[in-house]
Amino acid sequence: MGFKRKKLDDKAEDKLAEKIEDSSGVRRDISEFQDREELKESTSAGEDGTRSGDTASGRKMTRFRIFLLLSIAFCLFVTAAGFLFIKFKTHIWSFTDTVQKLEPVTAIMRPIPQPDYREMLDFLLVYEVEGQKMVTAMRMEVGYQSPMRYQSFKEQKVALRDAVYAFLLKQNPSGNSVQCWHSVVEKELVDFLRVKLPQSCPDKIALTQVENL
Numbered sequence: 001m002g003f004k005r006k007k008l009d010d011k012a013e014d015k016l017a018e019k020i021e022d023s024s025g026v027r028r029d030i031s032e033f034q035d036r037e038e039l040k041e042s043t044s045a046g047e048d049g050t051r052s053g054d055t056a057s058g059r060k061m062t063r064f065r066i067f068l069l070l071s072i073a074f075c076l077f078v079t080a081a082g083f084l085f086i087k088f089k090t091h092i093w094s095f096t097d098t099v100q101k102l103e104p105v106t107a108i109m110r111p112i113p114q115p116d117y118r119e120m121l122d123f124l125l126v127y128e129v130e131g132q133k134m135v136t137a138m139r140m141e142v143g144y145q146s147p148m149r150y151q152s153f154k155e156q157k158v159a160l161r162d163a164v165y166a167f168l169l170k171q172n173p174s175g176n177s178v179q180c181w182h183s184v185v186e187k188e189l190v191d192f193l194r195v196k197l198p199q200s201c202p203d204k205i206a207l208t209q210v211e212n213l
Contacts, residue, residue: 117150118143120208121161125168134176138168139209140185142202152200163196164189178210 118141125136144150153160171184185207193201 116143116145117147119153121164123161123165123168125165127169127172135213136176137209137211137213138181138185138207141206141208143204143206145203149200149203153202156197156200160193160197160200163193167192176212178207181210182207 121140121142123138123140125134125138127134127136142153144153167189168184171188186205190202190205
């Protein structure tokens with residue numbers, strides 16, 4: 001009996017030892033699990049810290065880039081404004097110099113007076129040039145600025161026509177050119193009539209047509 005009890009006690013001790021070992025193994029597993037969880041938490045916390053650090057550094061870089069771009073844009077704006085100011089100032093100086101160099105007007109150009117009273121005269125000239133008869137049709141405009149002289153012209157129109165016709169027959173322009181006839185009629189004829197018929201002499205004579213028939 002004593003031997004059986006001893007045996008039973010040994011078995012009980014062995015079971016108790018096994019239970020203790022099992023409980024210590026469970027504790028070991030629990031502690032290992034806790035260590036793993038703490039390691040995961042610390043790792044995730046480190047990753048979150050790294051991510052937050054990267055995000056903060058990224059924000060700093062973005063702000064720096066924005067500041068750099070704004071600084072460059074401001075410098076370009078100031079440079080362009082200075083260039084335009086210098087150019088505009090140069091134009092103002094040149095314009096001021098030009099205005100200062102302009103001389104004051106000392107004489108006023110008067111308009112050329114035009115005759116108020118006009119009338120057309122036609123002539124048919126027959127004369128000889130180098131043994132050949134020439135027929136020239138001529139039209140001229142006589143103009144008067146004074147109504148009294150124009151009235152005198154109307155009264156002495158026949159006499160004036162005869163004087164003009166006699167004057168033209170005596171002329172012998174070279175080549176019978178239109179340019180020569182212009183000089184004869186518009187200058188020499190006026191001077192002739194001022195002496196011949198001063199009261200009815202026109203102020204201006206314009207040759208409008210010359211044609212050799």
